[in-house]
Amino acid sequence: MTNPKWTKKELLSRPVKHVDITRIDARPVINSYRDMAYSSRTLAQAADIYSMMLADKECAVILTLAGSLISAGLKKAIITLLEHNMVDAIVSTGANIVDQDFFEGLGFTHYIAPGSPEAPPVDDMTLRNLMIDRIYDTYIDEDELRACDDATKQVFDSIEAGAYSSRELVDAMGAYLAANHPKNESIVLTCHRKRVPIFVPAFSDCSAGFGIVLHQVERAEAGKPAVSFDSGKDFRELTQIKLACKDTGLLMLGGGVPKNFAQDIVVAAELLNESKGGSARGEIGMHKYAIQMTVADSRDGALSGSTLREACSWGKVDIVHEQMVFGEISALFPLLASDAYHRGDWKKRTARKFADLFSAAAV
Numbered sequence: 001m002t003n004p005k006w007t008k009k010e011l012l013s014r015p016v017k018h019v020d021i022t023r024i025d026a027r028p029v030i031n032s033y034r035d036m037a038y039s040s041r042t043l044a045q046a047a048d049i050y051s052m053m054l055a056d057k058e059c060a061v062i063l064t065l066a067g068s069l070i071s072a073g074l075k076k077a078i079i080t081l082l083e084h085n086m087v088d089a090i091v092s093t094g095a096n097i098v099d100q101d102f103f104e105g106l107g108f109t110h111y112i113a114p115g116s117p118e119a120p121p122v123d124d125m126t127l128r129n130l131m132i133d134r135i136y137d138t139y140i141d142e143d144e145l146r147a148c149d150d151a152t153k154q155v156f157d158s159i160e161a162g163a164y165s166s167r168e169l170v171d172a173m174g175a176y177l178a179a180n181h182p183k184n185e186s187i188v189l190t191c192h193r194k195r196v197p198i199f200v201p202a203f204s205d206c207s208a209g210f211g212i213v214l215h216q217v218e219r220a221e222a223g224k225p226a227v228s229f230d231s232g233k234d235f236r237e238l239t240q241i242k243l244a245c246k247d248t249g250l251l252m253l254g255g256g257v258p259k260n261f262a263q264d265i266v267v268a269a270e271l272l273n274e275s276k277g278g279s280a281r282g283e284i285g286m287h288k289y290a291i292q293m294t295v296a297d298s299r300d301g302a303l304s305g306s307t308l309r310e311a312c313s314w315g316k317v318d319i320v321h322e323q324m325v326f327g328e329i330s331a332l333f334p335l336l337a338s339d340a341y342h343r344g345d346w347k348k349r350t351a352r353k354f355a356d357l358f359s360a361a362a363v
Contacts, residue, residue: 006114006122008130012141014112018076018185019334026338039327046291046323047339053249053289054086054345060245060352064262065092066254068135070100071110072330075187077337082190085349086340087251089241090191090198091258094206097170097188097198103140103148103207105177105186111139145207151176152211161225165233166200169208171355195353199238201261203229235261239268241354242284249289249321253329255296255306263287290322293329293336 030047033040053059063081070078081087090097100110115121117137127134131142155169155176174192177184191198204212212229219226242248242265252259269284278284325332340346 012111016110018073021077021338024338025342026335030339042325051345059247060088062089063087064252064258065096066256084346086346088352091262094200098206098208101187108144113137148207149210152208153214156215156227163228163230166203167197170198195355197355239265242269247288252292293325
């Protein structure tokens with residue numbers, strides 16, 4: 001039964017805390033999983049492949065993010081990978097990068113919902129009336145999300161009118177955080193400082209979408225040119241990374257648009273190569289390594305659960321070093337990330353700074 005006496009302050013009283021993979025050594029767990037079965041064994045095999053990626057000096061690592069991962073407490077783990085040159089580029093949904101990470105970079109937080117989603121103490125209509133948004137068992141203050149929307153508009157207002165890739169605009173958000181909230185933990189801020197590009201192919205599908213609507217309408221009413229998103233430039237820039245590297249590896253958390261976008265750069269690179277007289281197959285390497293963690297099922301034919309071996313038929317992923325891990329990401333990813341951190345194969349890697357591959361950013 002719901003309790004109508006809950007106040008907004010009470011409901012938003014338990015912040016989500018981000019897991020610190022440096023304080024947890026998962027190597028013994030991964031080692032024991034290697035001789036087990038089901039998701040434990042596939043997780044151990046995925047951990048071995050990730051360490052192979054990191055030990056391969058010719059390999060660039062592309063991390064993809066889908067689902068509500070930052071709100072679940074994975075921000076610090078991803079920042080640790082970035083700080084230690086274990087990720088060279090990110091492809092993500094807008095929710096993770098803007099509504100969740102940039103949101104927290106502004107100083108806001110996500111909260112643990114009381115009770116459980118199966119037996120909630122507060123119904124969703126009551127939450128709506130209190131301006132509280134729910135992601136399964138996590139709460140967000142809608143008033144703070146509105147402030148996040150406004151902050152994205154401020155970023156768009158501050159740059160010259162024109163068409164930009166999401167990578168340029170996310171970097172501008174990183175510059176905004178560096179100027180206004182330099183001490184807050186944020187993937188966007190860390191990537192800005194480390195020159196790690198972040199691509200958000202469906203950039204309108206988040207607070208950036210609300211910000212761009214406000215920005216463009218205000219500019220149109222004033223008779224002034226506006227900022228716009230160039231998705232073609234996104235694809236071209238990410239393809240440049242594939243062309244710049246001998247080998248690439250994918251670490252995919254969830255599926256969706258980021259998964260397909262990151263895989264498709266092999267085909268785009270092949271098309272560019274073919275247009276210059278090259279071969280349609282064989283001269284551009286498929287992704288040499290690939291890991292995907294997902295709860296999606298492959299039997300419906302949809303993208304999110306499609307296997308990496310299926311991707312081989314499209315010429316996107318090699319099948320020598322690939323592993324699907326079917327399981328819930330917030331429980332499994334910290335183990336893989338901790339294992340990789342403590343193994344230390346990253347210690348011989350250098351920062352690739354792929355953001356500097358491209359023309360001057362929007363900042």
